[in-house]
């Protein structure tokens with residue numbers, strides 16, 4: 001990847017924006033190869049999952065004590081990342097922060113992909129996925145799982161709408177401009193553009209709808225991650241039995257989601273040659289946003305670990321000692337340092353908010369965020385109230401099996417595939433919104 | 447033809463023993479298949495059976511079928527309702543437990559578990575530094591405020607009127623939320639095909655014993671709800687050689703010792719021995735009561751309790 005940061009601000013015309021955004025959608029170079037690669041990875045993952053279905057969850061590293069493992073940690077991570085959609089396009093959108101315009105669609109694409117895969121990951125973790133419909137047939141609303149299913153589905157639907165609705169004007173352009181699109185895709189553009197021609201009335205209606213959805217998704221977004229945290233906080237286990245899990249998870253999700261967005265921004269900027277749209281300014285702003293959310297997250301981390309660490313109640317003490325100095329120390333401290341403290345220190349500095357450095361920092365932040373979820377889920381399961389005795393040795397430790405890791409890789413490949421396909425068929429940067437913002441006049445013909 | 451005769455003679459031989467037999471003491475009872483059906487089948491593997499009066503005999507597997515008389519629906523329904531008017535409790539006298547582990551094996555036999563799967567687990571405990579170690583059998587506590595049933599998304603684990611917490615492995619989706627929620631680590635999961643799955647696959651599912659066990663579902667102690675229905679004590683209670691267990695009905699204020707058969711007042715037993723419940727600070731309201739490990743007439747012989755074994 002070579003980031004051509006030197007491209008200077010050119011004067012933009014509607015024609016140019018259109019060309020710049022639509023060009024990468026028609027240019028296939030390397031894309032097929034990438035998709036074939038992802039599909040191969042997914043096929044291998046699917047085979048691993050088949051093995052798991054056939055032989056039972058015993059092919060994973062999970063056992064009676066660590067009965068939630070890699071899959072659940074990964075599920076939490078996926079839900080966390082998906083929250084970026086709500087942070088960028090809704091919270092900032094509602095606050096009328098206008099620099100987000102060129103990146104809000106990327107945020108929404110990430111949200112849709114990650115929340116959809118999160119829903120799948122939870123099914124992959126089930127012992128009896130053939131009975132998944134029992135959740136509808138015998139659903140019991142007292143269970144946080146039901147809440148999670150409800151809010152995740154809602155979030156997926158609203159996020160998809162928040163992806164599509166603001167895109168209607170752009171799709172009307174695609175319908176007309178992308179001549180080489182296969183007939184299926186043309187049909188999709190025709191359907192999803194709803195005959196939009198940018199009359200003032202249509203414009204008004206559309207924006208009203210989008211605003212309503214932006215308001216709606218805020219509580220739903222908060223709910224998905226809060227409820228996900230309650231899957232843990234609703235139990236009586238050391239390390240999970242705390243009252244701040246909701247906001248703690250939400251803050252962490254903003255960190256993970258921002259990091260994912262920055263990585264995606266960098267990728268599209270370079271590969272789609274969108275330097276004129278996703279500019280240094282956007283990385284700079286995202287860097288500042290990330291410092292802000294990291295600080296909030298740090299604050300919650302201090303509360304989450306310092307307070308019980310100060311008291312050292314008997315149950316907590318075993319758990320915390322393992323995290324602070326024991327076998328989990330490396331993972332715990334590196335996720336705190338690389339995923340939180342160092343990024344703050346670095347990114348208050350303007351130099352590190354340039355596209356490339358911030359992208360690299362974001363990779364560390366995202367990886368740390370993943371490991372942080374792992375540290376939240378697994379050690380607690382290893383520290384139950386009563387001693388672990390009279391069970392085989394492998395019940396006392398946990399390390400994910402190769403099947404488990406392969407299935408987890410599948411989830412990432414699938415999310416990337418969804419993002420790739422969405423970015424292939426839809427313009428990743430909103431054409432009309434940018435034109436609106438720059439005060440460029442344009443017409444959308446029938 | 448000779449085949450048939452031999453089948454018949456074997457059958458008659460078994461009949462003379464009184465027909466109902468338990469499969470080498472392993473599981474629920476079996477009875478002979480109707481003559482016509484058995485005759486039609488090829489002779490297959492033979493199994494060793496223990497007859498009611500203690501004789502070991504060899505029988506063709508084809509001739510056996512489980513004696514579950516009730517259809518699944520009825521078993522499920524009565525299993526969910528429970529036994530009206532009862533309120534089952536267990537008392538475990540820690541001063542008597544010598545780690546004989548007869549409860550564990552009886553339980554594993556009853557519920558078709560492998561030797562490393564525990565509905566009841568005898569733990570070596572030491573509450574704090576310098577306090578005396580002791581053995582503590584730990585079944586499901588059948589909590590009256592059960593964290594496990596609260597979180598189940600499909601009502602597959604539930605509490606019934608007589609206080610017993612059961613699992614319906616015909617409904618369980620294997621999310622393992624209940625395992626995460628149980629503070630007593632009382633639940634296990636069938637990570638792979640359960641023990642002897644092939645052998646028991648045609649057995650009608652009995653929710654009160656949670657057998658046959660199923661891959662991908664949860665299991666745990668059920669207070670032997672199927673035996674309670676027949677007025678028997680739970681398997682573990684009956685199997686203990688050391689008089690550790692009492693089991694009975696709180697409504698009647700009576701509990702019976704599984705070893706001596708002696709029935710005593712529940713309230714008096716608890717009062718006189720300072721009975722307590724496990725981790726009562728969690729608010730789970732267990733139905734299993736413990737009597738403290740005092741005045742023990744034997745040495746604690748656990749493989750001494752090093753740090754890793756304990757918290």
Ligand code: SF4
Nearest residue numbers: 586587588589594628
């Ligand atoms: S001991 Fe555990 S499994 Fe048993 S009722 Fe209580 S919470 Fe549920």
Ligand code: SF4
Nearest residue numbers: 598618619621622624
């Ligand atoms: S594992 Fe089964 S019994 Fe336990 S909570 Fe999930 S569905 Fe309910």
